[in-house]
Amino acid sequence: MGSGVSKNKTRNIFVRANGKTQRLKFTRSCSPTELKDLVSAACGVTKWKSVQLSSDDGSLVAISWDVPENNESAPYIATVVAEDTLVNENDRLAGILTQVSDHFVRAFNITELRKEIRDHLSELKKRVETIEGLKAVEIEKCKKEIVQLREMMYARKSSSVDYPI
Helix, strand or coil: CCCCCCCCCCEEEEEEECCEEEEEEECCCCCHHHHHHHHHHHHCCCCCCCEEEECCCCCEECCCCCCCCCCCCCCEEEEECCHHHCCCHHHHHHHHHHHHHHHHHHHHHHHHHHHHHHHHHHHHHHHHHHHHHHHHHHHHHHHHHHHHHHHHHHHHHHHCCCCCC
């Protein structure tokens, strides 16, 4: 049943890009990346370009679900950030490759660590088995001693004479 209020309420913002005002519609389920892609499309550039929103007074506006709604008479101004202020694509690719190589190094280190732990565990198992074997030998010795003590006690009982008082 519920309260009648939709969780995915559609929101509208107005954006001026390239001298043209456009309305962008999105819902609460829209991620900031998807919203940025919408703004990029409104600017007529690919989603890989960096865009920013600013209000009439020049302050920057975050591109997220929480962006305040505006009206057509006061649209946000969408601008494409100049290429020289951005990291070029080669640097971006190099950064991604560096991160991937770091992940591989960590993965190999984890594999080596697992191997070391496995070796150490097998060594500990051997030690425990050796100790258990020694314990079994000691138990057998104790059993033999108990049997010998019983035999000695039985021999003493049978050799002693009971005198009536």
